[in-house]
Amino acid sequence: MSNIKIAPSILSADFGKMAEEVRRMEVAGADLLHCDVMDGVFVPNITFGPKMIADIRKVTKLPLDVHLMIVEPEKYVEAFAKAGANYITIHVEATKKLVPTLKAIRALGVKSGAVISPDTPVGEIEPALEYSDMVLLMSVYPGFGGQKFLDKSLARLEELTALVKKSKRKIDIEIDGGITLDNIAEIKKAGANVIVAGNTIFGANNPKETITALRSRA
Numbered sequence: 093m094s095n096i097k098i099a100p101s102i103l104s105a106d107f108g109k110m111a112e113e114v115r116r117m118e119v120a121g122a123d124l125l126h127c128d129v130m131d132g133v134f135v136p137n138i139t140f141g142p143k144m145i146a147d148i149r150k151v152t153k154l155p156l157d158v159h160l161m162i163v164e165p166e167k168y169v170e171a172f173a174k175a176g177a178n179y180i181t182i183h184v185e186a187t188k189k190l191v192p193t194l195k196a197i198r199a200l201g202v203k204s205g206a207v208i209s210p211d212t213p214v215g216e217i218e219p220a221l222e223y224s225d226m227v228l229l230m231s232v233y234p235g236f237g238g239q240k241f242l243d244k245s246l247a248r249l250e251e252l253t254a255l256v257k258k259s260k261r262k263i264d265i266e267i268d269g270g271i272t273l274d275n276i277a278e279i280k281k282a283g284a285n286v287i288v289a290g291n292t293i294f295g296a297n298n299p300k301e302t303i304t305a306l307r308s309r310a
């Protein structure tokens with residue numbers, strides 16, 4: 093048993109009954125609620141914007157972890173902060189204004205984070221560490237839930253963990269995509285402490301048991 097945080101991804105929820113789905117995750121023991129925002133430009137899929145975050149904010153006290161898969165996130169961080177996000181993470185590939193945007197997120201009173209996609213060299217996140225409360229490593233190509241964990245992600249996660257250690261900063265290390273009961277142990281060992289899971293949790297017959305099992309296997 094370890095002190096990981098579990099963040100169910102609502103991308104795998106039934107959007108037609110979102111409030112119920114969110115409460116289901118709360119009761120199941122989620123630590124954060126991971127909210128995937130997609131614009132159809134940065135990724136080949138579209139989800140929702142600040143209004144969904146504001147509406148979810150009304151029905152739960154769980155911290156909202158808003159993962160922005162959108163180009164020029166600097167244009168929208170204020171709207172997501174006002175909507176009630178507790179964390180806002182932005183992709184290093186999506187903006188020319190990475191550090192200023194991370195600073196802007198913090199100035200809005202929200203925890204900030206930089207994200208890297210699977211083909212981005214891990215070192216590209218280093219300039220962002222000073223301005224990040226969390227870093228997120230994508231272990232699938234962003235855009236869709238239910239994909240297979242990319243094998244190279246474990247080595248990349250170890251590399252990221254080493255960078256964070258070297259920085260001597262207290263930064264959460266989040267991983268997102270293809271996490272299951274079968275790979276959680278090695279993922280934890282490689283340094284992640286915030287675990288996003290969509291299909292594994294929403295697809296389970298008993299999400300509470302699954303979250304408990306994820307914790308005990310980590």
Ligand code: DX5
Pocket residue numbers: 101102103104126128159232233234235236237238239268269270271288289290291292
């Ligand atoms: C993918 C999203 C993920 C996704 C994970 O672009 O960022 O958060 O929902 O889903 P699973 O856990 O099913 O791979």
Ligand code: ZN
Pocket residue numbers: 101126127128159268288
């Ligand atoms: Zn995500």
